[in-house]
Amino acid sequence: MTLHEPTLFVLLLLGYAMLGLQLVTASRRLFGGEALRGWGLGNSLMLAGYLFLLVDVVAPQPVWVVASNGLIVLGEFVFVAALQRFVDQAPPPRWLVMGGLACALSMAPLMMLATPTRMAIMSLIAAAPLAWGGWLVVRQWREAERSLRPVGAMLALVAATLLIRCVHAVLQPSAYVDMTQPNPVQTLVAVAAYVALLGAGFGFVLACTERASRSLERLASHDHLTGALNRQAAEPLLAQALRRARRGGGCVAFVLIDLDRFKQVNDRHGHVFGDEVLRRFAQTVRTRLRASDLLVRLGGEEFALVLPDSDAAGARRVLEQLRGDCREMGLHTEAGQACPVSFSAGIALSPQGRVDGEALYRAADGALYAAKRGGRDRAVLAGADETIPA
Ligand SMILES: Nc1nc2c(ncn2[C@@H]2O[C@H](COP(=O)(O)OP(=O)(O)OP(=O)(O)O)[C@@H](O)[C@H]2O)c(=O)[nH]1
Numbered sequence: 480m481t482l483h484e485p486t487l488f489v490l491l492l493l494g495y496a497m498l499g500l501q502l503v504t505a506s507r508r509l510f511g512g513e514a515l516r517g518w519g520l521g522n523s524l525m526l527a528g529y530l531f532l533l534v535d536v537v538a539p540q541p542v543w544v545v546a547s548n549g550l551i552v553l554g555e556f557v558f559v560a561a562l563q564r565f566v567d568q569a570p571p572p573r574w575l576v577m578g579g580l581a582c583a584l585s586m587a588p589l590m591m592l593a594t595p596t597r598m599a600i601m602s603l604i605a606a607a608p609l610a611w612g613g614w615l616v617v618r619q620w621r622e623a624e625r626s627l628r629p630v631g632a633m634l635a636l637v638a639a640t641l642l643i644r645c646v647h648a649v650l651q652p653s654a655y656v657d658m659t660q661p662n663p664v665q666t667l668v669a670v671a672a673y674v675a676l677l678g679a680g681f682g683f684v685l686a687c688t689e690r691a692s693r694s695l696e697r698l699a700s701h702d703h704l705t706g707a708l709n710r711q712a713a714e715p716l717l718a719q720a721l722r723r724a725r726r727g728g729g730c731v732a733f734v735l736i737d738l739d740r741f742k743q744v745n746d747r748h749g750h751v752f753g754d755e756v757l758r759r760f761a762q763t764v765r766t767r768l769r770a771s772d773l774l775v776r777l778g779g780e781e782f783a784l785v786l787p788d789s790d791a792a793g794a795r796r797v798l799e800q801l802r803g804d805c806r807e808m809g810l811h812t813e814a815g816q817a818c819p820v821s822f823s824a825g826i827a828l829s830p831q832g833r834v835d836g837e838a839l840y841r842a843a844d845g846a847l848y849a850a851k852r853g854g855r856d857r858a859v860l861a862g863a864d865e866t867i868p869a
Pocket residue numbers: 704737738739740741742743745749750751752753754757778779780851855
């Protein structure tokens with residue numbers, strides 16, 4: 480099979496144009512619109528750069544070489560800036576923007592060099608931003624959206640082929656006497672660059688969509704104010720912990736926590752401060768929990784803890800530590816007034832997962848009520864008639 484290069488080229492241009500159209504349309508609506516708009520700009524610059532390659536028949540070579548390579552390199556930098564914005568969730572660093580402009584402008588003075596040397600240097604310049612883009616993805620390999628991985632791989636692939644061309648131009652300058660002179664490495668670079676960068680664009684759109692769906696998922700399962708799980712999301716997780724305990728023979732501790740006299744906090748210092756207390760409390764609890772433990776906000780100032788593989792002593796230990804943490808939280812109002820936070824708790828246990836979620840909730844609720852009635856700032860173990868005072 481032989482490739483008809485002009486046909487391939489036109490198809491690729493159409494591909495870039497189609498992706499550009501989709502990016503312009505989607506970026507207005509889709510989460511991560513700024514990063515998508517950035518990629519769309521990079522896409523337009525690439526498209527313009529490739530169009531300049533087509534005018535080699537009408538324009539003198541230096542003009543189209545400088546214009547096309549300058550636009551393509553700038554497009555690459557804009558891609559990587561969009562990727563950096565997406566990964567860091569912050570505007571791209573200044574050096575990346577300035578570096579892109581400098582590299583694009585450097586194409587003109589490079590024309591003074593012999594073609595093989597120029598090809599080697601241009602390849603290096605074009606590889607640099609793509610290698611940086613690949614590194615950005617590797618840096619966030621675990622945290623970032625999975626769809627970003629192929630994007631990083633494609634950028635790294637193009638960077639690698641450009642480096643191969645750089646080495647080839649140094650080792651075999653006779654293959655680069657004229658820029659349009661065909662050779663296998665040139666073909667490899669052209670195919671890899673055009674196809675992989677186009678593919679990276681589609682991958683980037685998918686990564687934005689993945690982030691949007693992850694954030695919707697989080698909104699549906701977590702409380703917006705404290706970041707704790709909400710009740711709906713916690714119920715199946717509690718059921719799962721109980722099933723595991725039934726199979727493995729462990730004990731699940733379920734704890735209901737209610738901040739003491741929280742109404743007074745709101746009344747004295749306002750709701751905004753009350754919100755801050757809830758946020759800081761949840762933050763403090765999270766630092767005490769193991770990865771398998773759950774923090775749930777049931778509503779208002781009421782929280783629940785699900786502690787798999789914990790008995791009464793384990794739950795008590797966590798609550799005592801929390802009590803100490805709350806004392807040290809050092810919450811102060813804007814006027815500098817100290818606002819101590821205390822809580823009451825009801826503990827219920829499900830040995831070997833024998834007590835189901837509903838019964839656990841009822842038992843812990845009764846114990847919490849006993850803790851409040853007993854004077855607050857304490858925990859009560861359900862069914863044990865046992866109070867752990869502050
Ligand atoms: N700031 C803030 N306040 C909330 C939120 N949700 C519920 N509240 C308030 O929490 C307070 C709960 O008050 P109560 O149920 O009377 O309980 P309490 O004052 O903590 O008294 P005890 O539980 O008996 O110690 C009410 O004033 C609610 O308005 C919230 O998201 N933010």
